[in-house]
Amino acid sequence: MQPHNLSASWLHQPAMLSAEQKQQSRRHCGFGCIFCGCPVYQYFQLEGQTELLAICPLHQRQLQKNLLSPSTLEQRAQHPINLDRQHLPGFKFDPDRRIQLSVGMNTLYADLPDAGGEHPLIWVNGQVFFCLHADRHWLSFSFVLSDAQGQPLVQVVQGELQHCPAGWEFSYEVMTLKIRDSQKRLVLTAQLCNDRVLVTKGLFLDPHKDGFAVEGNRVIAMLDGQKGGEYMQRLEPGRYQGGWALFNKVRYPELVMPGSFAFICATKRKSL
Ligand SMILES: [Zn+2]
Incomplete structure (x- = not known):
């Protein structure tokens, strides 16, 4: 996305930022927008100050x-809302509690490493479409949303909005992130907080139109743009790793499924 200035010349979007600068800013801002806590944001800087501010x-x-x-702005720059624990749970998770991960009706519970690490939630032919990241017991999120042709529309990397069509709208209320397109149609609904990740709307297709369509309780696996089946299933307690993966073996015979995936949703084999 193009860097741009906001409201006045005293707030601008730096052109080049290192991974360390972004990490430092996420920690300073409580892994969300300083005003509303939204886990999708871009980094800005007040003139004369070094601190980077996450703003949705x-x-x-x-x-x-x-x-x-x-x-x-000055007040929130000093006191980002996600660090104000009276108002929002923020994204700081309890390492002694498992995080509930649901895609449609399908649910599992994850342990995230204390110090850092990531947990892929939606995986399609080697590409991660939705991922949780842990940093000092705080969560951030990466995801890619596609159109029906499998072209990426929205790209978020560890909270940073890197690509999005013009005129799309984001909101984060009652711990629920909603993204609407320029015609106000819902593109993503996901409850995102410190102990729960519930995705109930989203399209996650690769350029060959393999992937998942999530519509409320329904998770529809797509292969070559065709519906491959619906998945409405609760994983038994005891499964603490994994996510939802789709593997098109006809197109990718050499690809190896990541070992952490406990639940393989759809596989297209050569015999089909
Ligand atoms: Zn905000």
Whole structure:
């Protein structure tokens, strides 16, 4: 996405940031927008200050329209809302509790490593479409949303919105991230918080139209753009690793499924 300035010249989007700078900013901001806690954001800098501030697309727009005062910005820059534990759970997870991961009705529980690491949730032919990252007991998220042709539309990498069509809208209310396209149609619904990740709307297709369509409780596996089957299943307790994976063996005979996946949703074999 193109760097741009917000509301006034005293807040700008730095062109080049290192991975370390971004990590430092995520920690400073509580892994979310400083105003609303939204786990999808971009990094901005106040003039004369080194601290990077995570700001979601909704609050970027409010700043552009001068709907937020400079004093509110200053205050939240010092006290990001996700670090205000009275108002929001934020993304700090309890290492002694498992995190519930649901895609449609399918649920499993994950242990995330204390120090760091990642947990792929949706995997298609070697590409991770939805992933949790842990950093000092805090969560961040990466995901790719596609159109029906399997072209990537939205790309989020560890919370940072890197690609998105113009005019799309983001909101984060009641711990639920919603993304709407320019015609206000829902593209993603996901409850994202410190102990729960529930995806109930989203299209995750690779360029060959293999992947998953999530519609409420339904998880529809797609192979070559055709519906491969529906999956509505609760995993038994005791499965603490894994996610939802789709593997098209006709197209990718050499590909190896990652070992951590306990639940393989759909496989297309040569005999089919
Ligand atoms: Zn926000």
